[in-house]
Amino acid sequence: MRFKAVKGTRDFYPDRMALRNYLADTWRRVSLRNGFVEFDGPVLEYLDLFSVKSGQEIASQLFSFTDRGGRALAMRPEITPTLARMVNAQINSLPRPIKWFSVPRLFRAENPQKGRLREFFQWNIDIIGSDSVLADAECIFTAIDCLREMGLKPEDVVVRIGSRPLTVAALKRAGVNDSTMEAALAALDKRPKVAPDAFAEIAVAAGIPADSLDELCAFQDCKTIDALNNLDSVFLSKEGNLNAIAHLSDLLQYLDVMGVGDYCRLDFSIVRGLAYYTGIVYEVFDAAGSLRAVAGGGRYDNLLKLFGGPEVGATGFGMGDAVLEILLAEKGKLPDLAGGLDCFVIDGEAGLLDKVLEAVGRLRQGGIAADFSAKRQAVGKQLKEANRRNARYAAILRADGVGVKNLATGEQTNVPIGEFLEKPKAYII
RNA sequence: GUGGGUGUAGCUCAGUUGGUUAGAGCACCUGGUUGUGGUCCAGGGGGUCACGGGUUCGAAUCCCGUCAUCCACCCCA
16 A cells, blocks of 8 residues: 555655755744744644634634544644734733744645645744834835845845725725625725726625726725825825825835835735735735735734734734745746765775774764765775765775865865874865 | 646656557666776666556557546635
8 A cells, every 4th residue: 555645735855855944944044133033833723713813714724623632623724823822821021022933834724726735834924012014114024035035036026015904995985884895805805816897797796886996996006105195185084094104105115225125016906815904914926926925914903802812013924835935946046955965985995994984973073974885885986976975075095094085176185094083174174 | 615637667758540578868776897976888677557447359548437636716814
């Protein structure tokens, strides 16, 4: 009986594992240098934790089961509820703003397709305890900091930034009331994906009055703060709208000053699926827009309270590994991850196995990645193996000394074995 | 949940009017005359052609079903 990997999961063979580690290492490095500290929680949580902020719909997309104690458990499909749970438990002792990050392994029982799997990794960045738009700017900057480090430029990726409250205000102006707001937002979310007349049909079905569609689209098509300010004065004077526009304006300015403004664009077609966003929202896309979102996030000021905590501001984003990997591959930005040995130790004469083992032992102890052939065979064969193992140096042992060969240049220096073992780093550079 | 594509060696695939022991490249293993490497040469292992049934003298090839996988829709935390 042969088994294969479960649907929607991946086997990480060494080369793929190296790639996964590259992504995770970069995420960690960038997080730390942006002032975030790492946390993690259990993969298993109570099922209820994930139904608090959403309904039944989510439950069907969860891997869940009942344990032998009768507890309804689920494998985490996201880490934000865990974050909220953990932060709430210690909220009074944590200095704010809380800047936390995580690289959790997540599970969703969806149908796999391009850039979407049942098991994946997601980089999460969150700032809790700050109402300032500066916090949003920091999160977005951190996302770009990472993408830029991975070699992606403004012509490769774009951060599209929208505003949940402004969009809601525009819908209200269009005549949408609170009871149909969610459906209207969902309809708006579809607009970039469908033809204009098809959108009109969807919009009307979602309760958006047909005669207000033009006005609504005019708002959504605003690409600059100036364009926003040219909207009708009634809309602008509405309570909160000027405030929301000011936030956006500040955000864009901060991002500009931090040097990542050319990655960012105002785009009110960004709505985000979930209802809990309360402020600025954004998604990162490949410039061509042919892939799913690489990352998405925004402000969610009510979430901690929803989980039984105090009312504190929170903002953050998630970046999945699947789409990012596809994007990096498409852009030719996957690094050469062929790791290798520092030194491959070769017995250049018969009867030197003890010397080989001694040398390997000493080198490894000295922090040098060293290995040797499993077979006692010709020097040529062993050198071939050294190449295959991607070794930088070969140490060819003989009774009267050791030839340290630089495998890239072919240069070889001969030294007494004792001296080589005493100071290997003088030769293995 | 719905629709479409694809299932031949570890990987990428060829094999099409049905016709002996099913092929290539890469990868892997061995060897290339007591021996200093990457690209070279030779040899070798490895496939019940996804699985089950049917048509036929004969099926990888045609038909039906099942499963798997990919892509799209739905959904998107």
